[in-house]
Amino acid sequence: MPKVAPELQYSDEHEWVSRGEGNSVSVGISEVATDALGDIVYVDLPEVGSAVTAGQTCGEVESTKSVSDLYSPVTGEVTEINDAVVSDPALINNDPYGAGWLFKVAAESEGPLLSAQEYASKNGGDLS
Amino acid sequence: MxxxxxxxxxxxxxxxxxxxxxxxxxxxxxxxxxxxxxxxxxxxxxxxxxxxxGEVWVTGPEAAAFLDYALVGKISAMAQGKAKYSLICEADGGIIDDLITYRRPSPVEGEDKFLVVPNAGNAKVVAAELLERAAGFDVVVEDASAxxxxxxxxxxxxxxxxxxxxxxxxxxxxxxxxxxxxxxxxxxxxxxxxxxxxxxxxxxxxxxxxxxxxxxxxxxxxxxxxxxxxxxxxxxxxxxxxxxxxxEAGMPLYGNELSRAGNPFAAGLGPVVALSKEGDFVGKDALAALKADGAGSTSGRRLVGLKGLGRRAGRGHYPVLKDGAVVGEVTSGQPSPTLGYPVALAYVDVELSEVGTPLDIDLRGKSEPFEVVALPFYKRQK
The missing domain is CATH 3.30.1360.120 (Probable tRNA modification gtpase trme; domain 1)
Structure with a gap:
């Protein structure tokens, strides 16, 4: 069963959100998503300085088997992207909640987010 | 389901x-x-x-002649112990399935024995089709798939x-x-x-x-x-x-590269079709006409290998473009794990099927450069 990090919040599109200092949030994708995608081989992230909107696509994640849209769970300006996952997308599979983070946003608002419990029960994830 | x-x-x-x-x-x-x-x-x-x-056994005194009639290859020319890649086609030349036929020793004098292996999704259809085509031949067709x-x-x-x-x-x-x-x-x-x-x-x-x-x-x-x-x-x-x-091995998958709407020549499987074998076979007239028309060589589209010059992979049904115009369609594609670049099989207009031809694939609205390459993409060192 895919792991669901208990300290994070989740969107219905399987992005996770982690709050940093001020209005900064980090965004990644859950292990539920990485398990379903399979081995990720390419990731297209929004550019630093670009605006993202909660619920709207802002990039793509491509695995050996398929390509999926990346949805931003928050609205705001992208402040940083994880260059490490661009050059080594396998990081997203290996450590989706840590080294596999995707981008950071100076968030103005958030879309609807689920607690880890809600997300895990909805998607058959493992909270422990 | x-x-x-x-x-x-x-x-x-x-x-x-x-x-x-x-x-x-x-x-x-x-x-x-x-x-x-x-x-x-x-x-x-x-x-x-x-x-x-699937596994379908075909046995009887006329098993070889029957398979010559039911399939496009010259099955009767196979030696005992050998396997042969072939196709079962419709009367109009459309491909019902690709399959491997094994010639086995028969325990009964004067009889031949073959094992026909169709694809999973087609096993029942192929077994039924073989049974129907067996009318008039002294053969027994037995579906042992289950x-x-x-x-x-x-x-x-x-x-x-x-x-x-x-x-x-x-x-x-x-x-x-x-x-x-x-x-x-x-x-x-x-x-x-x-x-x-x-x-x-x-x-x-x-x-x-x-x-x-x-x-x-x-x-x-x-x-x-x-x-x-x-x-x-x-x-x-x-x-x-x-x-x-x-x-990577450039092998077609039924449902992706092969279908009833396609034909063996467009799929690059012309050599599998034994038009010169004795007697009639199902699809013969239509396939002879397609060949005479230059299907897959001078007319229509042909299956080619495409190598991605960027990192993005083409996927099934993505359009293939030349100067912005649609000239083909991807049937299978993904990043090649062994080669490290994207590969795809695609049907493209025959005049653009030469090795080295630069083409684009429309990746969900973005054009990515690809190039026609020889198949297979990957060949093992012997």
């Missing part, structure tokens, strides 16, 4: 497989990482459950692994077996010895074997193969890696 489970379903569950529906069968998609499974087959060996494939399992061991270490289950005095049967040939081999497992049909065939581009085994012995054989393999020598491999392996 999934209705069918192979005799190895519990083995896959024990191994923690993720499942997918394929041709009406619940099949392992992957056990861990499809990339790791892919690389294992290229470097050492992979173990596949192919029990969803009682037969098929296990494949593919990769450079496949022979060494399987030999550990075969008595030493019979090793030559396996070692001397040629590509696209099959032989009955005694396998020792589960406290006994069983003669099983072993074929040196596969769908991965590697050396490898496929073993036909009765359902009731399939799990024991599967376990025995995993037990005789050394640590890291053999991994169970799912359909995801099977698909990426066959794509």
């Amino acid at each position: 999934t209705e069918n489970y192979t005799a190895l379903y519990e083995e896959h569950k024990k191994l923690g497989a993720s499942f997918t529906d394929f041709g009406g069968w619940q099949m392992p998609l992957k056990y861990s990482s499809e990339l790791a499974e892919h690389h294992a087959v290229r470097k050492s060996a992979g173990l596949f459950d192919l029990s969803h494939m 009682s037969t399992s098929l296990i494949a061991v593919q990769g450079p270490n496949a022979e060494a692994i399987l030999l550990r289950l075969v008595p030493a005095e019979q090793h030559a049967l396996v070692q001397d077996l040629k590509y696209y040939a099959a032989v009955e081999v005694p396998f020792t497992f589960d406290g006994g010895t069983q003669d099983l049909l072993l074929a040196r065939t596969g769908y991965t581009g590697e050396d490898g074997f496929e073993i036909f085994v009765p359902n009731e012995s399939a799990a024991a054989l599967w376990q025995a193969i995993t037990e005789v393999a050394e640590d890291g020598e053999l991994v169970p491999a799912g359909l995801a890696s099977r698909d990426s392996l066959r794509l």
